[in-house]
Amino acid sequence: MRGKFITFEGGEGTGKSTQVELLAKYLTEKGFNVVKTKEPGGTEIGKEIRRLLVCGDKDKMDATAEALLYYADRHIHMVQKILPALEDGKIVISDRFADSTTAYQCYGYGERISKEVIDSLYKIAVGNFKPDLTIVLDIDPQKGLSRSFAKADGMEEKELRFESHALEFHSNLRKGFQIIAQNDPERCVVLDADKSIEELHQDVIRTVCNRLNLVANRYQKIQN
Ligand SMILES: Nc1ncnc2c1ncn2[C@@H]1O[C@H](COP(=O)(O)OP(=O)(O)OP(=O)(O)O)[C@@H](O)[C@H]1O
Ligand SMILES: [Mg+2]
Numbered sequence: 001m002r003g004k005f006i007t008f009e010g011g012e013g014t015g016k017s018t019q020v021e022l023l024a025k026y027l028t029e030k031g032f033n034v035v036k037t038k039e040p041g042g043t044e045i046g047k048e049i050r051r052l053l054v055c056g057d058k059d060k061m062d063a064t065a066e067a068l069l070y071y072a073d074r075h076i077h078m079v080q081k082i083l084p085a086l087e088d089g090k091i092v093i094s095d096r097f098a099d100s101t102t103a104y105q106c107y108g109y110g111e112r113i114s115k116e117v118i119d120s121l122y123k124i125a126v127g128n129f130k131p132d133l134t135i136v137l138d139i140d141p142q143k144g145l146s147r148s149f150a151k152a153d154g155m156e157e158k159e160l161r162f163e164s165h166a167l168e169f170h171s172n173l174r175k176g177f178q179i180i181a182q183n184d185p186e187r188c189v190v191l192d193a194d195k196s197i198e199e200l201h202q203d204v205i206r207t208v209c210n211r212l213n214l215v216a217n218r219y220q221k222i223q224n
Contacts, residue, residue: 003033003086004212005130007097009180010137011173012163013147014193015200019137020095022201023208027091032214035085038095040073043080049073054159063113067105067121074098075125083129091214097131098122099180099188104162107176108169133211135204136181137193141170144193 006023008016017038024036041050049069061069074097085092106118145163152158162169181188189207193200208214 001089003088003090003092004132004214005082005086005092005094006208006212007094007099007131007134008137009096009099009103009134009177010193011103011139011141011144011170011177013144013149013151014137014139015147015197016095016137018197019135019200019204020093022197023204024093026201026205027093027208027214033088033090035081035090035092036095037077037081037092039077039097039100040070042073042077042082042094045076046073051157054161055157056161058161058164060161063105063109067101067113067118070101070105071121071125074101078126078129094131097134098126099134099136099177102180103173103176107179108165108173110172131187133208134181134184134188135207136177136188136190137200138174138177138190139193141167141174145170 008020010016020036020038024034027034039046040053041047049072053066053069053073077094082092082094101121102115102118106113106115145167148160148163152160152163178190181190189211191200191203191207195203
């Protein structure tokens with residue numbers, strides 16, 4: 001049986017990496033075979049692309065170059081890692097996927113690149129493939145950014161290129177994710193991320209169980 005593909009999306013410091021980690025641990029403990037991954041940087045080549053994108057001066061490249069690099073990373077990630085794992089029946093959880101490119105490179109920059117252009121990159125690089133479930137973490141950008149800056153304090157190579165944009169960029173981004181979720185309610189669920197890590201984790205588990213019926217299926221299998 002084909003596996004399931006779950007993505008976490010949202011702005012800076014919304015808690016994506018924390019919740020990916022907790023969900024992966026939870027599902028593994030329930031007996032599922034889980035692959036935890038991220039964008040950019042889910043593959044060896046992707047790690048090099050990630051450095052180009054998330055480190056350094058915010059103005060070192062424009063939105064078009066960023067979108068092309070993100071989609072190069074995504075194509076390699078999908079072909080080399082995500083699809084093979086899904087074929088093996090695994091649950092793949094990715095820290096960001098295509099919605100981040102739409103939100104950042106289209107909405108974040110005030111639609112300097114049109115949604116149509118981003119959608120055509122999606123068609124070229126990803127085709128008809130899409131996540132089974134996307135969880136969008138939503139928080140006031142100022143709160144998210146202060147979490148991100150606090151976290152980066154201890155990092156050797158600071159991944160703060162996008163955090164360096166003005167607050168307007170981050171507000172656009174938040175609206176962008178909300179629009180994306182509204183336009184695809186079958187796939188996307190928005191969760192209020194202004195909660196404790198544990199409370200949000202419980203919301204994530206509830207969402208995954210309701211939308212994918214995963215744990216219930218597994219439970220039935222064990223019962224039979
Ligand atoms: N619900 C929460 N309440 C308070 N702090 C949190 C919460 N979730 C995560 N944090 C803390 O905020 C920081 C950012 O969290 P995390 O790295 O999970 O966010 P992220 O969305 O992955 O950020 P980025 O966009 O920078 O990758 C971390 O130091 C984390 O421990
Ligand atoms: Mg993160």
